[in-house]
Amino acid sequence: MSGRTIAEKILQNHSVKKGEPVKAGDILFCTVDFLMSHDATAPMAIKAFENMGGTKIFDPSKMVLILDHATPAPYERIANLQSMMRSFAKEQNIKFIEGGEGVCHQIVVEQGFLKPGELVLGTDSHTCTYGALGVFATGVGSTDMAAAMYTGKSWFKVPETIKVTLKGSLRRGCSAKDVILKTAGVIGADGANYRSIEFYGEWIDSASLSDRLTLANMVVEMGAKCGFPCSPDLGVCADDDAQYLMNVEIDLDALSPMVARPHAVDDVCSVSEVNDVVIHQAFLGSCTNGRIEDLREAAKILKGKKIADGVRLIIAPASRQVMLKAMEEGVLQSLIEAGGAVFTPGCGVCVGTHGGVPADGEVVLSSSNRNFKGRMGNNKALIYLASPATIAASVLKGRITDPRELEEYR
Amino acid sequence: MKLQGHAVKYGDNISTDLIIAGKHTKTLNVRDLADHAMEDLDPAFGRRISGGGILAAGSYFGCGSSREQAPVALKEAGVLFIAAKTFSRIFYRNAVNIGLPVVECDTDAISDDDILEYDVGAEVLRNITQKKELAVTPLPEIMVEILKEGGVVPYIRKYGGF
Numbered sequence: 001m002s003g004r005t006i007a008e009k010i011l012q013n014h015s016v017k018k019g020e021p022v023k024a025g026d027i028l029f030c031t032v033d034f035l036m037s038h039d040a041t042a043p044m045a046i047k048a049f050e051n052m053g054g055t056k057i058f059d060p061s062k063m064v065l066i067l068d069h070a071t072p073a074p075y076e077r078i079a080n081l082q083s084m085m086r087s088f089a090k091e092q093n094i095k096f097i098e099g100g101e102g103v104c105h106q107i108v109v110e111q112g113f114l115k116p117g118e119l120v121l122g123t124d125s126h127t128c129t130y131g132a133l134g135v136f137a138t139g140v141g142s143t144d145m146a147a148a149m150y151t152g153k154s155w156f157k158v159p160e161t162i163k164v165t166l167k168g169s170l171r172r173g174c175s176a177k178d179v180i181l182k183t184a185g186v187i188g189a190d191g192a193n194y195r196s197i198e199f200y201g202e203w204i205d206s207a208s209l210s211d212r213l214t215l216a217n218m219v220v221e222m223g224a225k226c227g228f229p230c231s232p233d234l235g236v237c238a239d240d241d242a243q244y245l246m247n248v249e250i251d252l253d254a255l256s257p258m259v260a261r262p263h264a265v266d267d268v269c270s271v272s273e274v275n276d277v278v279i280h281q282a283f284l285g286s287c288t289n290g291r292i293e294d295l296r297e298a299a300k301i302l303k304g305k306k307i308a309d310g311v312r313l314i315i316a317p318a319s320r321q322v323m324l325k326a327m328e329e330g331v332l333q334s335l336i337e338a339g340g341a342v343f344t345p346g347c348g349v350c351v352g353t354h355g356g357v358p359a360d361g362e363v364v365l366s367s368s369n370r371n372f373k374g375r376m377g378n379n380k381a382l383i384y385l386a387s388p389a390t391i392a393a394s395v396l397k398g399r400i401t402d403p404r405e406l407e408e409y410r
Numbered sequence: 411m412k413l414q415g416h417a418v419k420y421g422d423n424i425s426t427d428l429i430i431a432g433k434h435t436k437t438l439n440v441r442d443l444a445d446h447a448m449e450d451l452d453p454a455f456g457r458r459i460s461g462g463g464i465l466a467a468g469s470y471f472g473c474g475s476s477r478e479q480a481p482v483a484l485k486e487a488g489v490l491f492i493a494a495k496t497f498s499r500i501f502y503r504n505a506v507n508i509g510l511p512v513v514e515c516d517t518d519a520i521s522d523d524d525i526l527e528y529d530v531g532a533e534v535l536r537n538i539t540q541k542k543e544l545a546v547t548p549l550p551e552i553m554v555e556i557l558k559e560g561g562v563v564p565y566i567r568k569y570g571g572f
Contacts, residue, residue: 047438127476141507143504143508144503155572190498373428377431
């Protein structure tokens with residue numbers, strides 16, 4: 001029998017039928033280690049849980065409920081749904097994270113809820129972010145969450161795995177975001193649908209946790225169920241003779257700063273190909289690029305300068321911890337002095353549910369992960385995705401700008 | 411469980427943001443969800459799908475967010491089932507979980523207003539108008555069982571778990 005991928009190993013270890021060999025394509029019933037749900041999806045999960053006869057969740061210590069999609073509540077309907085979540089968490093003795101603490105995925109990582117090798121479900125497609133911690137984590141809907149809350153189990157189709165080898169090292173001005181946008185361009189928005197992705201390469205081995213989170217965060221933009229930046233310290237590894245569906249190689253030495261054009265994440269090109277595009281709004285934040293490392297990168301470029309006339313810069317730190325650190329370091333001060341407007345840590349701007357909605361025909365440059373039509377709350381706006389450095393350079397010039405155009409990057 | 415209705419045809423890569431925008435998802439009132447289904451793509455969707463419509467689409471239907479409000483909005487708007495060349499993983503599962511059948515087949519052989527017929531779990535979808543039988547990618551057994559019960563909620567109520 002051939003070796004196993006990370007996805008095959010973790011699912012096999014959690015299968016209720018012990019000891020049976022597992023291969024891609026098998027359907028397994030597995031026990032889950034941890035559940036995460038937030039205010040956009042938890043109310044529906046709680047309702048489904050009650051409708052299926054649930055009274056007590058299988059293990060309250062294995063779940064967290066987080067308010068992050070529209071906080072502080074913008075109107076009464078949302079306030080009441082959030083209130084329902086507070087009551088449910090209290091009744092069930094489930095960990096509860098109040099609005100303002102930050103984006104769910106950042107909180108789960110910061111709080112250290114997870115360990116390598118675990119199997120985790122979240123009612124958010126970017127739950128795959130925890131792959132950076134060696135966790136098989138995947139997004140599900142509210143009813144799957146309800147069933148897992150009730151039974152402690154779920155069913156899984158074991159995914160095939162794509163192996164992505166990142167060769168060489170990153171040039172100045174490039175970041176993890178440019179790597180994952182390039183990868184999305186190569187694999188395609190549905191190229192990893194139902195699949196797992198394992199990333200390898202020297203750059204991964206030395207990349208920061210923040211960079212690895214950015215990579216794992218966006219595997220779902222290629223349709224992937226889960227993804228793993230495979231460094232030796234990931235805490236879980238594939239067998240040497242594991243079977244891969246396909247191998248993809250990306251040459252980092254040849255990479256330049258990238259953008260994804262509206263309205264598809266895989267419509268990518270070099271920043272230089274779109275550097276005449278005038279922008280109206282920029283967003284720095286999200287589970288993809290709202291960490292302290294991202295804010296520092298932008299502040300390095302914006303410190304002591306002013307953003308261009310006609311451009312709005314919105315910043316939503318990924319968490320309270322990130323925001324406090326950014327304050328301590330003077331990073332937030334630099335961003336605000338340059339003209340940035342700071343929003344409560346959370347998801348609202350990225351997902352068009354709270355704050356920062358663009359007007360008809362406006363161009364937005366965003367550090368988030370999605371540029372679907374209508375994503376930020378207006379289907380007549382145009383969203384480009386880019387790295388924090390590209391965003392900072394672009395708000396200075398008022399048009400999409402390669403950070404290497406700036407003196408300090410030459 | 412034989413389902414028959416008229417096709418309403420759309421293209422490729424229809425995201426959950428287009429099926430229902432994030433700003434409309436914060437409610438437990440499923441009628442509110444249905445009122446906004448597909449509105450950014452086709453303001454006439456509600457009228458076209460009513461009276462037992464079947465949503466036919468191209469590749470990668472339902473990509474993006476894990477919001478279950480997307481299949482719920484479609485089901486409540488009157489969609490009997492969805493036929494597409496391929497589906498995004500999370501949407502596919504969510505649709506089955508709420509009892510909305512999904513059929514993977516070559517939808518190039520379906521035009522607007524064709525009368526389609528599908529029996530949940532069957533190997534073919536019948537295009538009655540064009541007198542064609544379209545091969546359907548088989549569903550895993552667990553999904554057929556869930557659909558036959560009308561979704562995961564009734565399934566678990568009946569069996570007490572998986």
